[in-house]
Amino acid sequence: MRLPIHSLSLISRSFSDRLSAIPGRRGVCGAAMRLVQFCRQGDEGGVRVGVDRGEGLGVIDLKAFDPSMPMTMRELLEMGAKGMQCAQRALEVSPTQCVVPFAEVRLLSPVLAPEKVVCVGMNYRDHCLEQNAPIPKEPIIFSKFPSAITGPFDDITLPDESQEVDWEVELAFVIGRKGKHIKEEDAMSYVAGFTVANDVSARDWQMKRNGKQWLLGKTFDSFCPLGPALVTTSAVMDPHNLGIRCLVNGVAVQNSNTNQLIFKTEQVVAWVSQFVTLSPGDVFLTGTPPGVGVFRNPPVFLKKGDVVECQIDQVGVIRNNVV
Amino acid sequence: MRLPIHSLSLISRSFSDRLSAIPGRRGVCGAAMRLVQFCRQGDEGGVRVGVDRGEGLGVIDLKAFDPSMPMTMRELLEMGAKGMQCAQRALEVSPTQCVVPFAEVRLLSPVLAPEKVVCVGMNYRDHCLEQNAPIPKEPIIFSKFPSAITGPFDDITLPDESQEVDWEVELAFVIGRKGKHIKEEDAMSYVAGFTVANDVSARDWQMKRNGKQWLLGKTFDSFCPLGPALVTTSAVMDPHNLGIRCLVNGVAVQNSNTNQLIFKTEQVVAWVSQFVTLSPGDVFLTGTPPGVGVFRNPPVFLKKGDVVECQIDQVGVIRNNVV
Numbered sequence: 001m002r003l004p005i006h007s008l009s010l011i012s013r014s015f016s017d018r019l020s021a022i023p024g025r026r027g028v029c030g031a032a033m034r035l036v037q038f039c040r041q042g043d044e045g046g047v048r049v050g051v052d053r054g055e056g057l058g059v060i061d062l063k064a065f066d067p068s069m070p071m072t073m074r075e076l077l078e079m080g081a082k083g084m085q086c087a088q089r090a091l092e093v094s095p096t097q098c099v100v101p102f103a104e105v106r107l108l109s110p111v112l113a114p115e116k117v118v119c120v121g122m123n124y125r126d127h128c129l130e131q132n133a134p135i136p137k138e139p140i141i142f143s144k145f146p147s148a149i150t151g152p153f154d155d156i157t158l159p160d161e162s163q164e165v166d167w168e169v170e171l172a173f174v175i176g177r178k179g180k181h182i183k184e185e186d187a188m189s190y191v192a193g194f195t196v197a198n199d200v201s202a203r204d205w206q207m208k209r210n211g212k213q214w215l216l217g218k219t220f221d222s223f224c225p226l227g228p229a230l231v232t233t234s235a236v237m238d239p240h241n242l243g244i245r246c247l248v249n250g251v252a253v254q255n256s257n258t259n260q261l262i263f264k265t266e267q268v269v270a271w272v273s274q275f276v277t278l279s280p281g282d283v284f285l286t287g288t289p290p291g292v293g294v295f296r297n298p299p300v301f302l303k304k305g306d307v308v309e310c311q312i313d314q315v316g317v318i319r320n321n322v323v
Numbered sequence: 324m325r326l327p328i329h330s331l332s333l334i335s336r337s338f339s340d341r342l343s344a345i346p347g348r349r350g351v352c353g354a355a356m357r358l359v360q361f362c363r364q365g366d367e368g369g370v371r372v373g374v375d376r377g378e379g380l381g382v383i384d385l386k387a388f389d390p391s392m393p394m395t396m397r398e399l400l401e402m403g404a405k406g407m408q409c410a411q412r413a414l415e416v417s418p419t420q421c422v423v424p425f426a427e428v429r430l431l432s433p434v435l436a437p438e439k440v441v442c443v444g445m446n447y448r449d450h451c452l453e454q455n456a457p458i459p460k461e462p463i464i465f466s467k468f469p470s471a472i473t474g475p476f477d478d479i480t481l482p483d484e485s486q487e488v489d490w491e492v493e494l495a496f497v498i499g500r501k502g503k504h505i506k507e508e509d510a511m512s513y514v515a516g517f518t519v520a521n522d523v524s525a526r527d528w529q530m531k532r533n534g535k536q537w538l539l540g541k542t543f544d545s546f547c548p549l550g551p552a553l554v555t556t557s558a559v560m561d562p563h564n565l566g567i568r569c570l571v572n573g574v575a576v577q578n579s580n581t582n583q584l585i586f587k588t589e590q591v592v593a594w595v596s597q598f599v600t601l602s603p604g605d606v607f608l609t610g611t612p613p614g615v616g617v618f619r620n621p622p623v624f625l626k627k628g629d630v631v632e633c634q635i636d637q638v639g640v641i642r643n644n645v646v
Contacts, residue, residue: 113438116468121534140534143466145439147599161597180544205598211444211463214536220598221503274484275528275543276470 027191027233028077028176029084033091034229034316035193037073037108040100047108049076050100051091052229059105064098065090073111073230074281077176077192084232108151110195110230111174114281117144117224118272119199121214123287124260130290139263139271144199144219149283152196152227152318158304159220162202165302165322168288169246169254169310171239172197173265174230175282180273187269190278193232194239196312197285198225198246198320203294203301225310225320226283236314240264243313244289249306256289258312350514350556351400351499352407356414357552357639358516360396360431363423370431372399373423374414375552382428387421388413396434396553397604400499400515407555431474433518433553434497437604440467440547441595442522444537446610447583453613462586462594467522467542472606475519475550475641481627482543485525488625488645491611492569492577492633494562495520496588497553498605503596510592513601516555517562519635520608521548521569521643526617526624548633548643549606559637563587566636567612571629579612581635 034052038059048071050059062069066086070076076083121140122128128135158165176192206217240261246254268284293300306322357375361382371394373382385392389409393399399406444463445451451458481488499515522541529540563584569577591607616623629645
């Protein structure tokens with residue numbers, strides 16, 4: 001089951017008043033924008049990059065605005081400043097013939113097929129307290145395969161292989177330009193923007209099997225809902241002071257603030273870039289606050305028919321049915 | 324430092340007599356071929372797909388043979404039978420104007436930018452015995468980021484961040500078509516072919532840090548030399564009965580046989596496809612035999628100036644300088 005598309009316009013509207021650039025928070029892109037990937041209803045194969053106009057005013061199809069623009073976010077990011085400037089111009093001009101009404105839009109994950117999905121474990125103070133775990137002295141890094149990514153309003157498929165599928169709302173960010181050995185003070189200039197993720201986790205596979213390597217429990221198909229937009233760095237006041245919540249069937253199960261993050265965006269970028277070259281489109285999930293199902297007494301896990309909603313202030317809302 | 328290119332022709336020659344298709348071993352491609360990715364010397368950016376003619380007779384540039392063919396192996400695999408048939412025809416016809424002499428070829432990894440690099444840990448009986456570890460009852464799956472992949476004769480860069488970089492020769496295979504929940508008896512029909520990998524590992528990061536999640540220690544840039552060719556399934560007599568060796572500075576440090584594999588190709592494909600959809604180009608590293616540096620007494624690690632050579636009978640040889 002898909003959620004009604006018109007709910008998207010409500011989401012955009014609630015954040016649209018913050019869409020002017022915030023001085024001092026310049027990432028790859030100096031402009032405040034909500035970039036999306038979408039397909040038109042009935043053209044499910046055709047990925048397009050768009051700019052959300054906010055206020056429910058529809059999405060600008062970037063390739064319709066400028067045919068030299070690419071079809072995917074990853075390619076747009078790889079273009080660097082030229083791509084971002086074009087998106088900004090498209091938003092300013094907003095020619096009617098390039099605007100797709102929300103009723104005709106199916107939003108996809110803002111990034112598809114990244115080279116990496118990098119995840120940070122145990123990265124909220126209050127989440128460590130919840131499980132009586134020490135505060136890590138270094139980030140704990142694991143990964144999902146890109147095949148786990150699904151859209152902001154697509155279904156989470158419960159696999160037959162797990163009985164313990166859990167939710168994890170997370171602030172995600174997307175890399176905007178290539179870099180290695182990035183310094184903390186330069187890190188934000190490598191970040192294109194932020195989005196909302198659900199780091200769906202099969203606890204049996206993560207914690208008890210596979211030699212305690214977390215990968216398999218984290219990477220079933222559909223275990224990484226992402227979106228609804230890539231919100232450029234300039235459009236987020238302070239990424240490390242945002243309300244972050246997860247609701248299951250309308251009940252808040254996680255409710256914290258990104259000010260509880262142990263390793264912040266800049267530190268995570270600097271840390272991981274010691275090991276690997278970061279590339280445009282790389283997705284980072286920064287960790288989850290307390291309230292996950294596995295640490296409840298008794299534990300609670302997702303079941304078919306549940307609806308999981310992940311919310312981060314200023315960034316957006318994703319909502320996924322469990323099937 | 325690069326190794327002399329003419330050594331490639333020696334490698335091809337030694338296997339060329341086995342290049343007729345082996346009945347009963349049909350993967351994605353029924354033909355026996357050694358497919359490569361290469362760039363011409365002096366055109367370092369230009370990736371091409373080629374078919375090794377063997378006997379030092381050069382490489383057929385597939386796009387020169389048929390302009391409708393793609394530039395990369397992943398795209399060729401995504402084409403399915405059409406791409407493989409074209410490669411086979413190119414090998415049969417071998418028009419002079421499409422043959423690039425080995426002296427002008429720089430071999431790249433046979434696959435670049437796969438969606439996944441899937442690795443199996445603790446998958447050789449004799450390697451488990453070496454470390455007094457029990458034989459696993461299920462495959463242990465971890466991963467590298469695709470950014471770790473480097474060419475068959477490219478350098479392994481020792482990172483400043485590790486003092487314990489180790490070698491691991493491994494039989495690798497490449498997925499040729501999309502699949503989920505693949506049965507063991509069908510698994511080989513999803514495999515395009517085999518290649519040689521070195522699962523270079525920073526033991527300090529793998530075993531002692533990062534919350535014992537192996538990823539970081541396994542995924543430094545250049546920690547996945549791969550090649551020299553994608554040897555189609557039909558060109559390998561029995562992938563589970565091949566001599567497998569690693570030499571450091573000419574001294575054999577690993578010397579075993581793929582008949583020691585606990586979980587064979589078919590089982591690994593079936594296992595992993597329970598969790599994730601497999602896609603053309605996905606690279607699997609199947610695990611390493613005994614003789615790694617960390618379990619020696621005293622432990623031995625790679626240092627600048629070392630040359631690591633990984634050999635698998637019928638599949639090929641890769642050789643990487645440590646810098």
